[in-house]
Amino acid sequence: xxxxxxxxxxxxxxxxxxxxxxxxxxxxxxxxxxxxxxxxxxxxxxxxxxxxxxxxxxxxxxxxxxxxxxxxxxxxxxxxxxxxxxxxxxxxxxxxxxxxxxxxxxxxxxxxxxxxxxxxxxxxxxxxxxxxxxxxxxxxxxxxxxxxxxxxxxxxxxxxxxxxxxxxxxxxxxxxxxxxxxxxxxxxxxxxxxxxxxxxxxxxxxxxxxxxxxxxxxxxxxxxxxxxxxxxxxxxxxxxxxxxxxxxxxxxxxxxxxxxxxxxxxxxxxxxxxxx
Amino acid sequence: xxxxxxxxxxxxxxxxxxxxxxxxxxxxxxxxxxxxxxxxxxxxxxxxxxxxxxxxxxxxxxxxxxxxxxxxxxxxxxxxxxxxxxxxxxxxxxxxxxxxxxxxxxxxxxxxxxxxxxxxxxxxxxxxxxxxxxxxxxxxxxxxxxxxxxxxxxxxxxxxxxxx
Numbered sequence: 259x260x261x262x263x264x265x266x267x268x269x270x271x272x273x274x275x276x277x278x279x280x281x282x283x284x285x286x287x288x289x290x291x292x293x294x295x296x297x298x299x300x301x302x303x304x305x306x307x308x309x310x311x312x313x314x315x316x317x318x319x320x321x322x323x324x325x326x327x328x329x330x331x332x333x334x335x336x337x338x339x340x341x342x343x344x345x346x347x348x349x350x351x352x353x354x355x356x357x358x359x360x361x362x363x364x365x366x367x368x369x370x371x372x373x374x375x376x377x378x379x380x381x382x383x384x385x386x387x388x389x390x391x392x393x394x395x396x397x398x399x400x401x402x403x404x405x406x407x408x409x410x411x412x413x414x415x416x417x418x419x420x421x422x423x424x425x426x427x428x429x430x431x432x433x434x435x436x437x438x439x440x441x442x443x444x445x446x447x448x449x450x451x452x453x454x455x456x457x458x459x460x461x462x463x464x465x466x467x468x469x470x471x472x473x474x475x476x477x478x479x480x481x482x483x484x485x486x487x488x489x490x491x492x493x494x495x496x497x498x499x500x501x502x503x504x505x506x507x508x509x510x511x512x513x514x515x516x517x518x519x520x521x522x523x524x525x526x527x528x529x530x531x532x533x534x
Numbered sequence: 535x536x537x538x539x540x541x542x543x544x545x546x547x548x549x550x551x552x553x554x555x556x557x558x559x560x561x562x563x564x565x566x567x568x569x570x571x572x573x574x575x576x577x578x579x580x581x582x583x584x585x586x587x588x589x590x591x592x593x594x595x596x597x598x599x600x601x602x603x604x605x606x607x608x609x610x611x612x613x614x615x616x617x618x619x620x621x622x623x624x625x626x627x628x629x630x631x632x633x634x635x636x637x638x639x640x641x642x643x644x645x646x647x648x649x650x651x652x653x654x655x656x657x658x659x660x661x662x663x664x665x666x667x668x669x670x671x672x673x674x675x676x677x678x679x680x681x682x683x684x685x686x687x688x689x690x691x692x693x694x695x696x697x698x
Contacts, residue, residue: 271583275616278591282612285598285605286664305553305599312554376602378563380666383602419602448563448671 306373306385306417313373313387324514331403365480368392368518370400370418377450377510380426384408384513389416397478399519405484405507406430406472407516418518423485424450424510432485433473437462440473441502443485450510453486455502462500464491470504477521477528537578545573545593553600564678567685568607570597571657572693574614575650580634583619590615603665610660614653621649638694650690651683658683 266273317324368388375384388394390413400407400420408422409430421428429442432455441457455470468488474481486504493500521527552570561567574590581589594611598604622636625645638646658679666675 271587271616274584274587275612278587278612279609282591282594282605282609285608286667287605289604308550308553376557378566379603380668381603446670447666448674450563 309374309385310387313371320514327403327514364521364523366520366522368394368520370394370516370518372513372516373417375422375510375513377424380447382422382425382450382510383411384420384422386410386418386420386516386518387416388518389413389418391415393520394418394518395520398521399478400516401479401483401519402508402513402516404509405486406479407508407510407513409478410518420516422510423453423506423508429456430479430485431473431475432470433481434458434462434464434488435469435471435482440475451506452489452503453506455486455488455504456499458500458502460493460498460500464488464500464502466491477524479519541573541577544576545570548573549593549596549600552597557601561685564674564681565685566658566662566678566682567689568597568658568661568682569686569689571611571614571654571686572690574611574618575653575690576636577618578634579619579622579636583616586615586619587612606661606664609664610657613660614657617656618649618653621652625649637697639697646694647691650694651687654686654690655679655683658686 370386370388370392372384373387376382384407386394386400394410394413396410396413398410400410406423408420408425409428410418411421412419423430423443424445426445426447429444431440432443433440434455439458439462441455444454444456446454458464466488470485470488472479472481472483472485484507486506488502489505490503491500492502548570552568556567556569570593574593577586577589590611591608594608597607597611601607622641625648626641636646636649641649662675662679662682663669669675
């Protein structure tokens with residue numbers, strides 16, 4: 259017993275070192291999945307507050323650019339409204355448009371601002387300035403004017419943590435617009451501009467420049483939101499699936515304003531699942 | 535007392551600088567300097583070693599919270615805090631002679647360069663390997679570690695010059 263105590267006293271530093279390292283590795287291994295603990299992420303209240311203050315200061319320097327972006331978006335929307343109205347005109351008289359309307363009414367849009375983001379890690383994340391009190395919940399989809407951004411993974415009262423498409427642990431159901439084929443996205447790391455599309459079988463025609471959109475199979479996103487454009491589709495001999503690399507339409511490094519999508523019919527859909 | 539205050543203020547300034555500015559700059563996607571390690575490098579050598587370890591763990595945890603990388607920075611900082619005193623006693627024959635201040639004027643230019651160089655590479659290697667949690671892009675990873683370490687080292691070197 260005396261010897262043991264002596265040993266511990268002699269090597270107390272080494273033992274403390276080992277203890278702390280074991281603790282650190284425990285933390286790392288429990289946080290490998292994308293649902294990380296709230297205290298140790300940037301959705302931590304204190305850290306988020308500091309980040310929000312930093313963002314407040316920086317956003318003054320960005321006002322000009324934001325204004326340009328907003329006015330650009332407005333003009334694009336106006337154009338869209340105009341063309342849609344033109345298209346609607348001949349339909350008004352005879353067609354039953356209610357079905358079309360309902361399909362689109364299921365989503366409520368909550369605007370939010372990105373106050374912190376990373377693009378250089380394998381497990382990237384972004385923090386939004388809206389949380390539970392703005393009725394944001396875990397699992398909601400996040401989009402921006404250019405396309406899909408990611409999925410909410412953590413919320414507290416005032417902030418939300420979003421796992422973006424450029425995270426090695428997230429796969430999003432996706433559809434090739436041209437032929438309706440369904441696959442899923444997967445990110446390999448490092449390159450925040452590109453993402454892969456998996457599970458597209460070899461008999462399907464895929465060409466450079468094909469648009470890839472959300473599939474609408476999950477309640478997170480409605481169908482038809484842009485994800486990316488096919489840049490390279492390789493098919494090696496013996497492969498049963500394509501190797502598809504696409505360019506993301508969302509520029510994650512310039513993200514500033516995003517929209518959180520709240521599926522108002524989600525509960526009803528979930529209820530059906532439970533009854534089955 | 536005055537010195538303790540200086541260390542604390544330097545720590546807070548470095549953590550804010552790292553979290554708010556440097557983490558948001560993207561130097562070609564390869565450079566990720568972690569200059570907050572400077573506050574661990576310059577800790578007085580008169581600190582008991584267990585205190586230094588605990589300081590290292592705490593600084594690492596705060597950085598983890600800022601970067602959303604639970605445990606990664608903690609592991610790296612604890613390693614730095616453990617090996618730094620060992621290296622100092624290796625590099626300097628008579629530890630009592632140098633006093634508690636650690637910088638190039640007390641350690642000597644060559645000794646300080648070796649100490650900070652090795653500590654920075656150790657820290658950056660651990661952070662980037664653990665963050666990636668794979669060796670899939672090994673070449674890219676090694677390049678990133680070396681270039682980032684170099685950048686941190688230059689910044690530490692410049693800071694050390696201002697202290698003379």
